[in-house]
Amino acid sequence: MAGFQCPFCSAIMAVTPDTQTIRRPSFSFSDESPLLKGFSDSCLDISFYQCPHCKEYTILAKGIGSAVKDVNTAIRPQSQARKYPDYIPLAIRSDYEEASAILYLSPKASATLSRRCLQGMIRDFFQISKGNLFEEINAIKDKIPAEQWAVLDGVRRIGNIGAHMEKDINLIVDIEPDEAQKLIKLIELLLQQWYIERHNQQELFADIIGIDQAKQQERKKTE
Ligand SMILES: [Zn+2]
Structure with missing residues:
Protein backbone atom coordinates (compact mmCIF):
# COMPACT_ATOMS: atom_id res chain seq x y z
CA MET A 1 0.00 0.00 0.00
CA ALA A 2 1.26 3.44 -0.89
CA GLY A 3 2.11 5.58 2.11
CA PHE A 4 2.73 9.29 2.36
CA GLN A 5 4.86 10.81 5.08
CA CYS A 6 3.49 14.00 6.61
CA PRO A 7 6.20 16.69 6.35
CA PHE A 8 4.81 18.39 9.47
CA CYS A 9 4.78 15.52 11.99
CA SER A 10 6.55 12.71 10.06
CA ALA A 11 3.62 10.32 10.52
CA ILE A 12 3.07 7.91 7.64
CA MET A 13 -0.50 8.09 6.36
CA ALA A 14 -2.30 5.65 4.13
CA VAL A 15 -3.27 7.35 0.87
CA THR A 16 -7.08 7.02 0.79
CA PRO A 17 -10.01 9.36 -0.10
CA ASP A 18 -9.95 10.38 3.58
CA THR A 19 -6.37 11.67 3.43
CA GLN A 20 -5.94 12.70 -0.22
CA THR A 21 -8.03 14.78 -2.64
CA ILE A 22 -6.95 15.56 -6.19
CA ARG A 23 -8.27 18.61 -8.08
CA ARG A 24 -7.50 19.28 -11.73
CA PRO A 25 -8.13 22.95 -12.54
CA SER A 26 -7.21 24.51 -15.88
CA PHE A 27 -7.60 27.76 -17.80
CA SER A 28 -11.07 26.68 -18.98
CA PHE A 29 -12.41 24.38 -16.26
CA SER A 30 -12.50 24.36 -12.47
CA ASP A 31 -11.97 20.62 -12.13
CA GLU A 32 -11.30 18.38 -15.12
CA SER A 33 -12.36 14.76 -15.06
CA PRO A 34 -9.96 11.98 -15.93
CA LEU A 35 -12.92 10.24 -17.57
CA LEU A 36 -12.86 12.72 -20.48
CA LYS A 37 -10.71 12.05 -23.54
CA GLY A 38 -7.73 13.95 -22.23
CA PHE A 39 -6.79 16.93 -20.12
CA SER A 40 -6.75 20.40 -21.62
CA ASP A 41 -3.29 21.84 -22.24
CA SER A 42 -3.19 24.05 -19.11
CA CYS A 43 -4.49 21.41 -16.68
CA LEU A 44 -2.81 21.10 -13.28
CA ASP A 45 -3.01 18.15 -10.92
CA ILE A 46 -3.22 19.50 -7.38
CA SER A 47 -2.96 16.92 -4.59
CA PHE A 48 -4.17 17.87 -1.14
CA TYR A 49 -3.19 15.63 1.75
CA GLN A 50 -4.58 16.05 5.22
CA CYS A 51 -2.63 14.30 7.95
CA PRO A 52 -4.92 12.30 10.27
CA HIS A 53 -2.48 12.91 13.14
CA CYS A 54 -1.65 16.63 13.08
CA LYS A 55 -4.42 17.74 10.63
CA GLU A 56 -1.94 19.84 8.60
CA TYR A 57 -2.44 20.13 4.84
CA THR A 58 0.32 19.25 2.41
CA ILE A 59 -0.28 20.54 -1.14
CA LEU A 60 1.60 19.41 -4.26
CA ALA A 61 1.06 20.70 -7.82
CA LYS A 62 1.96 18.95 -11.04
CA GLY A 63 1.30 19.99 -14.65
CA ILE A 64 -0.57 17.29 -16.57
CA GLY A 65 -1.72 19.41 -19.54
CA SER A 66 0.66 19.41 -22.51
CA ALA A 67 1.52 23.12 -22.13
CA VAL A 68 2.30 23.00 -18.40
CA LYS A 69 4.36 19.82 -18.01
CA ASP A 70 7.14 21.91 -16.46
CA VAL A 71 5.10 22.38 -13.26
CA ASN A 72 6.07 20.02 -10.46
CA THR A 73 6.31 21.73 -7.13
CA ALA A 74 5.45 21.60 -3.46
CA ILE A 75 3.03 24.41 -2.59
CA ARG A 76 2.84 23.64 1.14
CA PRO A 77 5.28 23.32 2.80
CA GLN A 78 7.61 24.77 0.18
CA SER A 79 10.71 23.31 1.74
CA GLN A 80 11.03 20.99 4.66
CA ALA A 81 14.63 21.94 5.35
CA ARG A 82 15.56 22.78 8.92
CA LYS A 83 18.10 25.51 9.66
CA TYR A 84 21.34 24.19 11.16
CA PRO A 85 24.02 26.12 13.05
CA ASP A 86 27.19 27.47 11.44
CA TYR A 87 29.55 25.01 13.14
CA ILE A 88 28.23 22.33 10.76
CA PRO A 89 30.31 22.67 7.54
ZN1 LIG B 1 1.07 15.23 10.33
Whole structure:
Protein backbone atom coordinates (compact mmCIF):
# COMPACT_ATOMS: atom_id res chain seq x y z
CA MET A 1 0.00 0.00 0.00
CA ALA A 2 1.26 3.44 -0.89
CA GLY A 3 2.11 5.58 2.11
CA PHE A 4 2.73 9.29 2.36
CA GLN A 5 4.86 10.81 5.08
CA CYS A 6 3.49 14.00 6.61
CA PRO A 7 6.20 16.69 6.35
CA PHE A 8 4.81 18.39 9.47
CA CYS A 9 4.78 15.52 11.99
CA SER A 10 6.55 12.71 10.06
CA ALA A 11 3.62 10.32 10.52
CA ILE A 12 3.07 7.91 7.64
CA MET A 13 -0.50 8.09 6.36
CA ALA A 14 -2.30 5.65 4.13
CA VAL A 15 -3.27 7.35 0.87
CA THR A 16 -7.08 7.02 0.79
CA PRO A 17 -10.01 9.36 -0.10
CA ASP A 18 -9.95 10.38 3.58
CA THR A 19 -6.37 11.67 3.43
CA GLN A 20 -5.94 12.70 -0.22
CA THR A 21 -8.03 14.78 -2.64
CA ILE A 22 -6.95 15.56 -6.19
CA ARG A 23 -8.27 18.61 -8.08
CA ARG A 24 -7.50 19.28 -11.73
CA PRO A 25 -8.13 22.95 -12.54
CA SER A 26 -7.21 24.51 -15.88
CA PHE A 27 -7.60 27.76 -17.80
CA SER A 28 -11.07 26.68 -18.98
CA PHE A 29 -12.41 24.38 -16.26
CA SER A 30 -12.50 24.36 -12.47
CA ASP A 31 -11.97 20.62 -12.13
CA GLU A 32 -11.30 18.38 -15.12
CA SER A 33 -12.36 14.76 -15.06
CA PRO A 34 -9.96 11.98 -15.93
CA LEU A 35 -12.92 10.24 -17.57
CA LEU A 36 -12.86 12.72 -20.48
CA LYS A 37 -10.71 12.05 -23.54
CA GLY A 38 -7.73 13.95 -22.23
CA PHE A 39 -6.79 16.93 -20.12
CA SER A 40 -6.75 20.40 -21.62
CA ASP A 41 -3.29 21.84 -22.24
CA SER A 42 -3.19 24.05 -19.11
CA CYS A 43 -4.49 21.41 -16.68
CA LEU A 44 -2.81 21.10 -13.28
CA ASP A 45 -3.01 18.15 -10.92
CA ILE A 46 -3.22 19.50 -7.38
CA SER A 47 -2.96 16.92 -4.59
CA PHE A 48 -4.17 17.87 -1.14
CA TYR A 49 -3.19 15.63 1.75
CA GLN A 50 -4.58 16.05 5.22
CA CYS A 51 -2.63 14.30 7.95
CA PRO A 52 -4.92 12.30 10.27
CA HIS A 53 -2.48 12.91 13.14
CA CYS A 54 -1.65 16.63 13.08
CA LYS A 55 -4.42 17.74 10.63
CA GLU A 56 -1.94 19.84 8.60
CA TYR A 57 -2.44 20.13 4.84
CA THR A 58 0.32 19.25 2.41
CA ILE A 59 -0.28 20.54 -1.14
CA LEU A 60 1.60 19.41 -4.26
CA ALA A 61 1.06 20.70 -7.82
CA LYS A 62 1.96 18.95 -11.04
CA GLY A 63 1.30 19.99 -14.65
CA ILE A 64 -0.57 17.29 -16.57
CA GLY A 65 -1.72 19.41 -19.54
CA SER A 66 0.66 19.41 -22.51
CA ALA A 67 1.52 23.12 -22.13
CA VAL A 68 2.30 23.00 -18.40
CA LYS A 69 4.36 19.82 -18.01
CA ASP A 70 7.14 21.91 -16.46
CA VAL A 71 5.10 22.38 -13.26
CA ASN A 72 6.07 20.02 -10.46
CA THR A 73 6.31 21.73 -7.13
CA ALA A 74 5.45 21.60 -3.46
CA ILE A 75 3.03 24.41 -2.59
CA ARG A 76 2.84 23.64 1.14
CA PRO A 77 5.28 23.32 2.80
CA GLN A 78 7.61 24.77 0.18
CA SER A 79 10.71 23.31 1.74
CA GLN A 80 11.03 20.99 4.66
CA ALA A 81 14.63 21.94 5.35
CA ARG A 82 15.56 22.78 8.92
CA LYS A 83 18.10 25.51 9.66
CA TYR A 84 21.34 24.19 11.16
CA PRO A 85 24.02 26.12 13.05
CA ASP A 86 27.19 27.47 11.44
CA TYR A 87 29.55 25.01 13.14
CA ILE A 88 28.23 22.33 10.76
CA PRO A 89 30.31 22.67 7.54
CA LEU A 90 28.62 24.77 4.84
CA ALA A 91 28.97 22.05 2.16
CA ILE A 92 27.01 19.63 4.35
CA ARG A 93 24.29 22.18 5.13
CA SER A 94 23.90 23.17 1.47
CA ASP A 95 23.60 19.57 0.27
CA TYR A 96 21.00 18.92 2.96
CA GLU A 97 19.00 22.07 2.14
CA GLU A 98 19.05 21.37 -1.59
CA ALA A 99 18.07 17.73 -1.08
CA SER A 100 15.05 18.96 0.91
CA ALA A 101 14.14 21.70 -1.55
CA ILE A 102 13.96 19.38 -4.58
CA LEU A 103 12.39 16.39 -2.81
CA TYR A 104 9.15 16.53 -4.81
CA LEU A 105 10.58 18.09 -7.94
CA SER A 106 13.11 15.29 -8.29
CA PRO A 107 13.31 12.50 -5.72
CA LYS A 108 16.26 11.06 -7.68
CA ALA A 109 18.30 14.22 -7.51
CA SER A 110 17.29 14.66 -3.88
CA ALA A 111 18.51 11.15 -2.97
CA THR A 112 21.76 11.74 -4.85
CA LEU A 113 22.38 14.93 -2.86
CA SER A 114 21.43 13.15 0.36
CA ARG A 115 23.97 10.40 -0.30
CA ARG A 116 26.63 13.02 -1.00
CA CYS A 117 25.65 14.84 2.19
CA LEU A 118 25.84 11.62 4.20
CA GLN A 119 29.26 10.88 2.73
CA GLY A 120 30.44 14.42 3.52
CA MET A 121 29.27 13.97 7.12
CA ILE A 122 31.03 10.62 7.56
CA ARG A 123 34.26 11.96 6.02
CA ASP A 124 34.24 15.18 8.02
CA PHE A 125 33.06 13.85 11.35
CA PHE A 126 35.20 10.69 11.42
CA GLN A 127 38.07 12.05 9.33
CA ILE A 128 38.06 9.06 7.00
CA SER A 129 37.97 8.74 3.24
CA LYS A 130 37.45 5.47 1.37
CA GLY A 131 36.58 4.82 -2.25
CA ASN A 132 32.81 4.98 -1.74
CA LEU A 133 30.02 5.47 0.76
CA PHE A 134 29.45 1.72 1.15
CA GLU A 135 33.02 1.20 2.42
CA GLU A 136 32.88 4.36 4.51
CA ILE A 137 29.78 3.09 6.34
CA ASN A 138 31.69 -0.15 6.99
CA ALA A 139 34.71 1.79 8.25
CA ILE A 140 32.78 3.53 11.04
CA LYS A 141 31.09 0.38 12.35
CA ASP A 142 33.14 0.35 15.59
CA LYS A 143 33.08 4.16 15.96
CA ILE A 144 29.36 4.73 16.51
CA PRO A 145 26.66 3.13 18.71
CA ALA A 146 25.39 -0.18 17.33
CA GLU A 147 21.83 1.10 16.90
CA GLN A 148 23.06 4.11 14.91
CA TRP A 149 25.15 1.90 12.67
CA ALA A 150 22.12 -0.34 12.16
CA VAL A 151 20.26 2.70 10.80
CA LEU A 152 23.07 3.45 8.33
CA ASP A 153 23.20 -0.20 7.41
CA GLY A 154 19.44 0.03 6.85
CA VAL A 155 19.98 2.78 4.27
CA ARG A 156 21.54 0.15 2.07
CA ARG A 157 18.32 -1.79 2.14
CA ILE A 158 15.92 1.06 1.31
CA GLY A 159 14.74 0.35 -2.19
CA ASN A 160 17.39 0.72 -4.81
CA ILE A 161 19.69 2.89 -2.79
CA GLY A 162 21.75 0.10 -1.26
CA ALA A 163 22.02 -1.96 -4.40
CA HIS A 164 23.74 0.85 -6.25
CA MET A 165 25.42 2.76 -3.48
CA GLU A 166 28.62 0.74 -3.43
CA LYS A 167 29.28 1.48 -7.09
CA ASP A 168 29.17 5.23 -7.42
CA ILE A 169 27.99 8.05 -5.19
CA ASN A 170 26.68 10.07 -8.15
CA LEU A 171 24.77 7.24 -9.77
CA ILE A 172 21.14 8.21 -10.39
CA VAL A 173 18.70 5.48 -9.41
CA ASP A 174 14.93 5.28 -9.50
CA ILE A 175 13.51 6.30 -6.18
CA GLU A 176 10.15 7.26 -4.72
CA PRO A 177 9.61 10.56 -2.83
CA ASP A 178 9.05 8.72 0.46
CA GLU A 179 12.38 6.88 0.08
CA ALA A 180 14.15 10.17 -0.62
CA GLN A 181 12.38 11.67 2.38
CA LYS A 182 13.67 8.89 4.65
CA LEU A 183 17.23 9.75 3.64
CA ILE A 184 16.63 13.38 4.61
CA LYS A 185 15.22 12.28 7.97
CA LEU A 186 18.32 10.15 8.54
CA ILE A 187 20.59 13.12 7.81
CA GLU A 188 18.61 15.23 10.31
CA LEU A 189 18.96 12.52 12.95
CA LEU A 190 22.72 12.21 12.45
CA LEU A 191 23.29 15.98 12.34
CA GLN A 192 21.62 16.06 15.73
CA GLN A 193 23.37 13.01 17.22
CA TRP A 194 26.83 13.78 15.84
CA TYR A 195 27.36 17.50 15.36
CA ILE A 196 24.88 19.14 17.71
CA GLU A 197 25.49 16.77 20.61
CA ARG A 198 29.28 17.00 20.19
CA HIS A 199 29.02 20.80 20.18
CA ASN A 200 26.82 20.84 23.29
CA GLN A 201 29.20 18.48 25.07
CA GLN A 202 32.23 20.62 24.16
CA GLU A 203 30.47 23.72 25.43
CA LEU A 204 29.55 22.04 28.70
CA PHE A 205 33.12 20.76 29.18
CA ALA A 206 34.56 24.22 28.42
CA ASP A 207 32.15 25.76 30.94
CA ILE A 208 33.17 23.30 33.66
CA ILE A 209 36.89 23.82 33.00
CA GLY A 210 36.29 27.58 33.02
CA ILE A 211 34.56 27.38 36.41
CA ASP A 212 37.41 25.22 37.77
CA GLN A 213 40.06 27.72 36.58
CA ALA A 214 38.15 30.66 38.04
CA LYS A 215 37.95 28.88 41.42
CA GLN A 216 41.70 28.15 41.36
CA GLN A 217 42.42 31.83 40.63
CA GLU A 218 40.29 32.84 43.60
CA ARG A 219 42.11 30.35 45.84
CA LYS A 220 45.49 31.77 44.78
CA LYS A 221 44.35 35.29 45.68
CA THR A 222 43.29 34.26 49.15
CA GLU A 223 46.44 32.24 49.84
ZN1 LIG B 1 1.07 15.23 10.33
